Amino acid sequence: MSTNTVKLKIDGVDVTAAEGTTILKAAKDVGIIIPTLCSLEGLTAYGGCRLCLVEVSGTPKLFPACTTPIGPGMDVTTQSDKLKEYRKIAVQLLLAERTHICSVCVADDHCELQAMANQLGVDHVMFERNWSREEIDSTHDFLVIDRNRCILCTRCIRVCDQIEGVHTLDLKLRGKDSQVIMDLDEKWGNSCSCTSCRKCAKVCPVGAIYVEGEPIEHTKKRDVAEFIVERRNRK
Amino acid sequence: MAQELEFQNAYKYRINVCCSSGCVPFGALKVLKAFEDAVKEFGVEKECKVARTGCIGTCSVGPAVLVEPGDYLYQSVTPERVREIVRDHIVLGLPVKDMLYERNAYFKKQHRLVLRNAGKIDPSRIQDYINMGGYGGLLKCLTDTPQAVINELIASGLRGRGGAGFPTGQKWSLVARAQNSPKYIVANLDEGDPGVFANRTLAEADPHAIIEGMLIAAYAIGAEKGYIYIRSEYPLAIQTLQKAIAQAKAMTLLGESILETPFKFDLELRFGAGAFVAGEETAILASVEGKRAMPRPRPPYPANSGLWQKPTLIQNVETLANIPLIIQNGGAWFAKTGTPKCTGTKCFSLTGKVNNPGLIEVPMGITLREVVFDVGGGVPDGKKFKAVLVGGPSGGCLPDTLLDIPIDYDSLVKVGAIMGSGGIVVLDEDSCMVDTARFFTEFCVDESCGKCTPCRAGLARLKDVFGKITNGAGEMSDITTLEKSSSFIRDGSLCGLGQTAPNPVITTLRYFKDEYIQHIVEKRCDAGKCFKSRGEEEIE
Numbered sequence: 001m002s003t004n005t006v007k008l009k010i011d012g013v014d015v016t017a018a019e020g021t022t023i024l025k026a027a028k029d030v031g032i033i034i035p036t037l038c039s040l041e042g043l044t045a046y047g048g049c050r051l052c053l054v055e056v057s058g059t060p061k062l063f064p065a066c067t068t069p070i071g072p073g074m075d076v077t078t079q080s081d082k083l084k085e086y087r088k089i090a091v092q093l094l095l096a097e098r099t100h101i102c103s104v105c106v107a108d109d110h111c112e113l114q115a116m117a118n119q120l121g122v123d124h125v126m127f128e129r130n131w132s133r134e135e136i137d138s139t140h141d142f143l144v145i146d147r148n149r150c151i152l153c154t155r156c157i158r159v160c161d162q163i164e165g166v167h168t169l170d171l172k173l174r175g176k177d178s179q180v181i182m183d184l185d186e187k188w189g190n191s192c193s194c195t196s197c198r199k200c201a202k203v204c205p206v207g208a209i210y211v212e213g214e215p216i217e218h219t220k221k222r223d224v225a226e227f228i229v230e231r232r233n234r235k
Numbered sequence: 236m237a238q239e240l241e242f243q244n245a246y247k248y249r250i251n252v253c254c255s256s257g258c259v260p261f262g263a264l265k266v267l268k269a270f271e272d273a274v275k276e277f278g279v280e281k282e283c284k285v286a287r288t289g290c291i292g293t294c295s296v297g298p299a300v301l302v303e304p305g306d307y308l309y310q311s312v313t314p315e316r317v318r319e320i321v322r323d324h325i326v327l328g329l330p331v332k333d334m335l336y337e338r339n340a341y342f343k344k345q346h347r348l349v350l351r352n353a354g355k356i357d358p359s360r361i362q363d364y365i366n367m368g369g370y371g372g373l374l375k376c377l378t379d380t381p382q383a384v385i386n387e388l389i390a391s392g393l394r395g396r397g398g399a400g401f402p403t404g405q406k407w408s409l410v411a412r413a414q415n416s417p418k419y420i421v422a423n424l425d426e427g428d429p430g431v432f433a434n435r436t437l438a439e440a441d442p443h444a445i446i447e448g449m450l451i452a453a454y455a456i457g458a459e460k461g462y463i464y465i466r467s468e469y470p471l472a473i474q475t476l477q478k479a480i481a482q483a484k485a486m487t488l489l490g491e492s493i494l495e496t497p498f499k500f501d502l503e504l505r506f507g508a509g510a511f512v513a514g515e516e517t518a519i520l521a522s523v524e525g526k527r528a529m530p531r532p533r534p535p536y537p538a539n540s541g542l543w544q545k546p547t548l549i550q551n552v553e554t555l556a557n558i559p560l561i562i563q564n565g566g567a568w569f570a571k572t573g574t575p576k577c578t579g580t581k582c583f584s585l586t587g588k589v590n591n592p593g594l595i596e597v598p599m600g601i602t603l604r605e606v607v608f609d610v611g612g613g614v615p616d617g618k619k620f621k622a623v624l625v626g627g628p629s630g631g632c633l634p635d636t637l638l639d640i641p642i643d644y645d646s647l648v649k650v651g652a653i654m655g656s657g658g659i660v661v662l663d664e665d666s667c668m669v670d671t672a673r674f675f676t677e678f679c680v681d682e683s684c685g686k687c688t689p690c691r692a693g694l695a696r697l698k699d700v701f702g703k704i705t706n707g708a709g710e711m712s713d714i715t716t717l718e719k720s721s722s723f724i725r726d727g728s729l730c731g732l733g734q735t736a737p738n739p740v741i742t743t744l745r746y747f748k749d750e751y752i753q754h755i756v757e758k759r760c761d762a763g764k765c766f767k768s769r770g771e772e773e774i775e
Contacts, residue, residue, distance in 0.1 A: 045532075046686075047531070047532040047686075047687070047729055048686045048687045048688065048729070049687070049688055050687050050688050050689055050727045050728075050729070053726075053727055061726075062726050062727060064532055064729075067532040068532070068534070069534060085719075085723075086723050086726065086727055089693075089719060089720060089723045090688050090689065090723070090727065093688055093689070093692035093693050093696060093720075094688060094692060096692070096696060097691075097692040097695070097696075126716055126719070127696040127699070127716065127720075128696070128699050128700075128703070130695065130696075130699070152685060152691070171527070171685070173685075174510070174512075174682075174683065174684050174685045175680060175681065175682065175683035175684065175685045175691055175694075175695075176680065176683070176685065176691055176692065176695045177685070178685035178691070
C-alpha cells in the first residue's frame with residue numbers, strides 16, 4: 001500500500017486519500033455516494049454502466065469514478081444538471097433494453113436498477129421498449145438465469161472468476177446481443193465447472209439470476225465479495 | 236548491393252502491374268501473365284522487367300499498369316491489349332495514347348510520402364525496397380542514441396494516423412521513460428471501416444516501410460518484441476507481410492543482433508477476426524493477448540501498462556511508414572509539409588459519388604473542396620454534390636458550406652467530423668441524409684462490443700428511432716430523442732467507438748435537419764431511399 005497521499009476536491013469538499021484510490025472510493029470515504037450499478041466492492045472495476053460518470057474541471061471529458069484514480073489538485077463534481085440528465089438516460093436505456101416489469105420480477109423491491117430509477121427520479125422511459133425474448137435457463141437444480149432481466153453488468157462473471165475462481169460464467173456474442181453463458185454455452189444443468197456456490201445470484205443487481213423457491217431477501221447478499229476478500233486478507 | 240543495382244540497371248524499361256486487392260478482381264493477374272508472355276514473344280525480356288507491384292492509386296480504372304521510365308500510366312488494361320503496349324511502347328518507343336490515364340487532375344494535388352513506393356516496387360522483393368533507400372533510416376538511427384531518434388520525431392511534429400492524432404514523439408517518450416520491462420510495440424492494421432482500404436493497400440504495396448518503422452520505434456523505446464495486428468480479411472496483405480518478415484529475418488534486419496549490432500527485435504503477425512472494435516487501442520491489446528476484444532478504461536494508459544501489463548507502444552501502420560522518412564531526412568524536413576500544428580500527409584480512401592475514387596495521399600491542410608473536386612474530379616453524371624462523410628462510419632456528414640475547411644485533426648473535430656481511419660465518402664443529391672445516418676448507426680450497433688450502456692443500449696435505440704422515421708411513423712419528439720441520446724453516447728461511452736458513433740447522427744441533425752422534418756412531417760424522402768419496404772402503405 002502506497003503511503004503517498006493525494007489532496008483533491010470532491011463537490012467542494014477537501015479530500016485526502018492514498019495515491020491510486022479511485023474517485024468513487026475517495027468520495028465514499030467522505031460520505032459522498034456516487035450512483036453505481038456494475039461496480040461492487042471486492043470485485044475488479046468494470047466501467048460499463050456509466051452511472052458513476054463525474055466531471056473533472058479543466059476537461060470536457062467525463063470520467064467513470066469507479067476506474068479513475070484520484071490525482072493531485074483534481075476538482076471533481078459528482079452532481080450537475082448534465083450528469084443527472086445522463087444518469088437518467090442511462091437508467092432509461094437499461095430499462096428499455098430488455099424486459100423489465102417490476103411487478104412480475106422476483107427481485108421486486110430488492111432490485112438495484114429499480115432503486116436507482118427511484119433514486120434518480122426516472123418517472124418515464126423516453127425510448128421505445130425493446131421487449132426482448134432472451135433465453136431462460138432453469139436446468140440447474142436451483143439456480144435460474146432469466147436473461148430478459150440481465151443488464152450485462154458482469155458482476156456474476158467477475159464473482160465467479162475472481163472470488164469463486166471457477167470462471168463458469170462468461171459472455172458470448174457482442175453488442176446488444178451479448179449474453180451471459182455457462183462454460184462453452186452449455187445449459188447450466190450440464191455445466192461441469194459450476195460449483196453451485198450461488199455467489200452469482202447473491203451479487204446480481206437485478207432479478208436475472210436467482211435461487212428458485214428461495215425468498216429473494218435471503219438470496220441477495222451483495223456484500224459477499226467484499227466480505228470474502230476482507231476475510232482472505234486477514235492473516 | 237552492387238550486384239542488385241547492376242541487376243536493376245540492366246533493364247531499360249520496367250512495367251509495374253498493380254496486383255493489389257483493388258486491381259486483382261479486374262483481372263490484374265491475367266494482365267501480369269500476358270505481359271510476361273508478350274515480353275518473351277517480342278524477345279525484350281532482357282531489357283524490360285515486368286514487376287508485380289502494389290497499388291498505383293487509380294483504383295477506379297484497374298487494372299492499372301505503370302511503365303517506367305517516364306511514369307506512363309495505363310488504365311483499364313486488358314490481356315488482349317497487352318501485346319499492343321509491349322509492341323508499341325517497349326519495342327517501338329511509342330506509348331499507346333488512348334489507354335493512358337489523364338494524370339493531371341488526380342495526381343497534381345497529391346503528395347506521396349507514405350505511398351512513396353506504392354506501385355513502384357515489387358513488395359515481394361526486399362531488394363526493391365532497399366534500392367529506393369529502404370532500411371537507410373534504420374541504419375542511420377542505429378548510429379544514434381534512442382533519445383536523438385525521439386527528438387527527431389518530436390521535431391517532425393508527426394501525429395498518430397490512427398485517428399486521434401496524439402503526438403507520436405510524445406508517445407514514444409512516455410514508453411521510453413516507463414520503468415517496467417520488457418516493452419512491446421503493436422502495429423495497428425485492423426482497418427475495420429466499410430469503404431476504407433488505406434492501411435491494407437500500404438501493407439500490400441510497401442510492407443517493409445511498416446517493418447522499418449517498427450524497428451526504428453523499437454530502437455527508440457527499447458522494445459524487443461512487436462506484433463502487427465491485422466484482420467484475417469486481408470489475405471494478400473498478410474501474405475505480403477509474412478514474406479517481407481521472412482526476408483528481413485534472412486538479411487538480419489530482424490531477430491538477434493540486427494545488422495551485427497546488439498540491437499534485437501522480433502516481429503510476429505497476430506490475426507483479428509473482423510471485429511471493428513478490435514482496432515481500439517485497449518481492445519487490440521486484449522485481442523493480441525488472446526482475450527475477447529473489449530476495450531478497458533484508461534488510465535492505466537498502454538504506455539505504462541499495455542500488453543501483459545507491460546509498457547506498450549501502439550501505432551497505426553501509416554504512422555509507422557512515415558518514420559523511416561523522418562529519420563532519413565530529418566524532422567525539420569518533414570515539418571515543412573502540411574500545417575504547423577499538423578505536419579505531413581494523410582492517406583484517404585476516397586469513395587462514393589466521385590469521378591476518381593481511389594487511394595489518395597494529400598498534405599495536411601488541404602481543403603475538403605480540393606479533395607472532392609480537384610483530386611476526386613467532382614461528382615459524376617452532372618449530379619449535384621450534397622455532402623461528404625469524413626472519418627468512416629463514425630465520421631461527420633459535412634455540407635457544401637463547410638468544404639473550405641482545411642483537413643487537419645482539430646478543424647475536423649470542430650465541425651463534428653473526425654480524421655478517423657481516413658475514409659471520405661462523397662454523397663450526391665441521390666443520397667438521403669436520414670438514410671445515411673441510419674446506415675452508419677446500424678453498422679455501429681452491430682460492431683458495439685456491448686460493454687458500456689450508452690454504446691450498447693443507446694445505439695440500438697437510435698436504430699429503432701431511425702426505423703420509425705424511415706418507415707413513416709416518425710414524430711417530432713423523435714428528433715429530441717435522437718439529440719439527447721446522441722450526446723449521452725458521445726460523452727458517456729467508454730471507448731472511441733461509442734464516443735464517435737453518433738457523429739453521423741449529430742452532424743446530419745445539425746446540417747440537414749430539414750430532411751428529418753420532411754421525413755417526419757411530410758413523410759417524404761426526396762432521394763427516394765426511405766418508406767420503401769414495409770412503409771409503402773403508410774405513406775399518405
